[in-house]
Amino acid sequence: MNLRVYVPRDTTALALGADAVADAVRHWAAKRGGAVELVRNGSRGMFWLEPLVEVERDGGRLAFGPVGAGEVPALLASLSADPAGHPRYLGPVAEISWLRDQRRETFARAGVGDPLSLTHYRSLGGFAGLERALAMSPGAIVEEVTASGLRGRGGAAFPAGIKWRTVLEASAPQKYIVCNADEGDSGTFADRLLMEADPYQLVEGMIIAGLAVGADRGYIYLRSEYPRAREVLDQALARASAGGYLGEDIRGSGRAFHLEVRLGAGAYICGEETALLESLEGRRGTVRVKPPLPAVAGLFGQPTVINNVLTLAAATTVLARGADFYRALGSGRSRGTLPLQLAGNVLRGGLVELPFGISLREVVETFGGGTRSGRPLRAIQVGGPLGAYLPESRWDTPLDYEAFAAIGAMLGHGGVVMFDDTVDMAAQARFAMAFCAVESCGKCTPCRIGSTRGVEVIDRIIAGDAPGENRVLLRDLCDTLEQGSLCAMGGLTPLPVRSALEAFPGDFD
């Protein structure tokens, strides 16, 4: 019996024991002597089912999960008899509704096969975008991206095409493509999942960006907390170079692109693009003033495209399938798909990629399945630690940049963190200020001093110390942070604080 078994080697799966599962598969195969091929794929993002073991047989793939190492022998033994009878049996993977009901574009390949196989990547449509881009003029590539409506997925949602055009039109001896892979938002993991499951998509996206703006050098600024992603990227870059996709002559085109990975050092603020550039240049990660924009004077003072992992990855889809295809997805000015990350107190956590426009409630109910604790869901924080806490009255808001902005919230990088009814929203508001205090780069005064004062003021409110006056002071402080801060770190910290105060005032009494 020829058998191919998939055991993910993604950080989440590994944390849940995937290596032990893989060992058990190998052990079982050795004992049986049968032809068993073990594939370490990436994760499909169904983290609630990890380690998710897939068995390929007769052209179909059956899923089992979550699988413990001890369960492997019985599981594999059951294949010849009655796999469906196994307690971890999930059916054909393509028919799992959680996955089937998504619109996987950026994450279409995630978890399907060996992330480092160039052949595999190509077989699933990889490099189609690059091939098309190589035949286009830089201006035409930029135009395609502009027409697609693709906006920055890092949080700011700035139109990618406009940024690329600025860099294209800048005249400089050297331009750069920088990938922001410093994914620091609590409850987010889409960048990591992509880099571990489908690294060539990022490589391809960066090459396309380079071709579009005339940059022959790129850096992936990766947070140091992602060691597995680093391993995958390092190998992917080496193989892409060997395969002629990177280097002086991309696939015989005569065009060059050099790509390197650089590690961060554990600062949230280095996810802010200008602080990232400072760090990348070898300096302390503090925010730069704008202007000049990085697109005009970025890395080492040169015009620089700095985009999030998902933005660059999406560019491959735009180029491969065309701007019209991408633009047809989504709603309003939010085009394409949005990779959401369900986390926190959630029953079925993981990556959910959907076109913009679906309501938050539908996502957390249909995909999330409610809280893991089983208690009623009380608040949802969307967009990372600087995102607003949304009470139930806001859950019908469509996932759309403008719709969220209209209710004083933001989609950010698509993190969705759920809280049940035991949450203390005053503590959460305090945490927002405390987070800012810990992660502030310390350059501008509102953020440097204000975040610490914010914690103190909230403590006084909670302690019942002149709560009325301190609430006024807290609101003044939030205004100061919002209007006075140098970057979005201080500027957005008021979002979770104000939303907690407004929607859950009782928690502060």
Added chain:
Amino acid sequence: MLQFYEPQRDCGTPAAAGEPVSLCIDGREVTVPAGTSVMRAAAEAGIKVPRLCATDTLEPFGSCRICLVEIEGVKGCPASCTTPVAPGMTVHTQTGRLARLRRNVMELYISDHPLDCLTCAANGDCELQEAAGETGLREVRYGFGGANHLDAPKDDSNPYFTFDPAKCIVCSRCVRACEEVQGTFALTIAGRGFGSAVSVADGGDFMGSECVSCGACVAACPTATLMENSVIEAGIPEHIVLTTCAYCGVGCAFRAEMKGSAVVRMTPWKKGGANAGHACVKGRFAFGYATHPDRITRPMIREHIDAPWRPVSWEEAIAYTARRFREIQAKHGRNSVGAITSSRCTNEEVYLLQKLVRSGFGNNNVDTCARVCHSPTGYGLKATLGTSAGTQPFASVDEADVIVVIGANLTEAHPVFASRLKRRLRQGARLVVIDPRRIELVGAPRVRADYHLPVNPGANVALLNAMAHVVLTEGLHAAPFIAERCDAEAFAAWRTFIADPRHAPEQVEDATGVPAPMLREAARLYATGGNSAIYYGLGVTEHSQGSTAVMAIANLAMLTGNLGRAGVGVSPMRGQNNVQGSCDMGSFPHELPGYRPVADDATRGLFEAAWGVALDPVPGLRIPNMFDGALDGNFRGLICQGEDVAQSDPNTQHVQAALQSLECLVVQDLFLNETAKYAHVFLPGASFLEKDGTFTNAERRISRVRRVMPPLSGKEDWQVTVDLANALGCPMDYPDPGAIMDEIARLTPSFHGVSYARLDALGSIQWPCDDAAPEGTPILHVDTFARGRGRFEITEYVATDERANRRFPLLLTTGRILSQYNVGAQTRRTANSAWHPEDVLEIHPADAEERGVTNGDWVGIRSRIGSTVLRARVTERVKPGVVYTTFHHPISGANVVTTDNADWATDCPEYKVTAVQVDRVTEPSAWQARQRQFDRRQRDLLARAEPR
């Protein structure tokens, strides 16, 4: 120029230079150059936007968030410091929203700041206090019980300023000043968020750090966090006087900030033409010598040098001096007396002293200490280009693409210019360093020399010839420039000379010690890298071929067309504040003011008519001739003004013997210096703080020196010369130094347009200044060379006689250190000695090991002339075979070792090459022992004169 004290005008961000842009700020139309910030545009329109982190000496930073404004059509509240103006922009700097925002930010600041304004050293001069007032802060609702830095300990390790982090607002101005202005990178912000704190980069205290104590951080600090100790002690000054530093040849402009007649602090003047608001540890802080108890403030006389000093009145001292000199001349002839002028003194003082010699003594026995430093510059640049001076203003370096530094340790000896040069390097200019030592410029933070050519001491000419050979034989020369601007015949001869293969880098590799490929690369870079500029120092001039090397440099510049515009040129870095001026003023025995030969009848006639006396057409004695003459008995009387030849001139024992054989030695100085210990008359000098006059710096910039306190002796130096001239029967009558300058201007074409009124109006003037260039001439030789056509001089390399051999296998070279100045008479009497308490001998580890010498050992240094003993510092800054020391302390006796070899053309001593042997010793040299004894005896004789 005396004004009430107020801080220097600050427009918040640096000036820009773009096309005019018009905008509207608070209803006022403003037109400024494109690139100007909204903040500066407002300031220029008389509108102050509150600010804390912005200051116009630093690039905008945008951190304080006080300067936010509203701009119509722009979302939010952009910071005015980081927002450039745009045409048609409408800005509001005062709105209700901005008022709330600013007050709330200020409230945050004050929630972590001590409330001790009334007892704070910055009280009355604090930008935080000012901003709190401007924003109308009335209460701090956060209270003062929260997290704070109020208990952060002070760092008072630096002798001149204190760092009090409890008062710090983390605006980073100090950190940025250290980076952008000084270029040392000694400071950083440690930690992040609320824990962000100014810190020395290596985590220690200021004194133990890379900090060079330039004071830029102190000047930049808006609060009392970094504050001069003198202000902490004395309080805020009440008036200021603009003046010029009396240390190195950079000639920084300062505000002497005063309380009565006491200097509270010296602050670099932002409008200073030479320094643009920057300073170094000497000029900024080391002024305390002026009021040091060692100052001698009464004239003294004695019959012989073993007699106690006798304090006398000025009248008696002057009469005595005049009588003695007339007696000597009567007995030994007119030429038996002379004077040495000082490059520390003002132009007016130097002018008067040479006038006294020529018209009063009736001979030309006047020389200056430039003899022993830059006399080859005068000779070499005059011969080739036509003017005995550097060709560029310092600002020219801002436009240089390739910078060649030869024999100049700029970061130590010319630190303020070095900072400017380093800034240009950080902007991308390339650098070639030609020096036997790994000086700081070879590799400093964010600065790295593209090529360091570690030339053997004494081989400069071989190296420079080889560079020219490469440029010419590889066809990299500027043929059109040469054809148009240079003397064709001289070039043809030189071309044949330099093209000879014996000048190829490969052929001279043994002599230069520089690998030929590196030399070729450096030469190519100089010839082809865009604007190329050469800066050189005493490492070029103080050689037996000093003048030849200067001409070789000028040849290179002409060869590559690097003359006559900004960014290029040949710039000698002058050691003392007024070396250029003392030479300009006719201090040389063969030249009247303006470098005109005494032998020239027309020139002499001009001065004879003006001075009303007949002048001797025969050039007089140079300093070494004076010493030789003293020992021969022909030269009997010497006036030595502001110069310490017994310490600074080579072959100390020879100098001492010469001084001892004089019948009458008159020393005019602030202190009983080494020379004064051999004197018969001591005339108390006035420091630069006590007199009016002018100094001329290395870029020919004439700047006013202004009296900020009365002279301690009752007389300014020029008045003493006037009195002495009158006593000699040579009438002089000047109401003030301005009148002396008027006479100089009348008689000297290159100073024709100079007057105190014009200097006051313009701030400073670079000569030539005449009707054609009434505001001076920053760049020389723009269209034609001063001498007409540039002249290529044949520069044959002739190795010095002074070479390493079996007996003296090492080459000693000498130099300077940042904290001390020249003979140290001034800086040793300040806290600067904390950085350099003694001179040491730098020796390479290989040479040290061979001799069993370890760091800190006493080592004897022997040359064929003499020996001395210093402590060893084992370091790779020097290359094997080369040892190095300084001569800032008299007892070091560096010049006991140096020889009387000298430049063939000018007699400038060969300080930079002395063959020596070094070995471990256990006791001072015989000379040092004798010197200690002599010194004790002379101090005793002084003490007996002036019981304190």
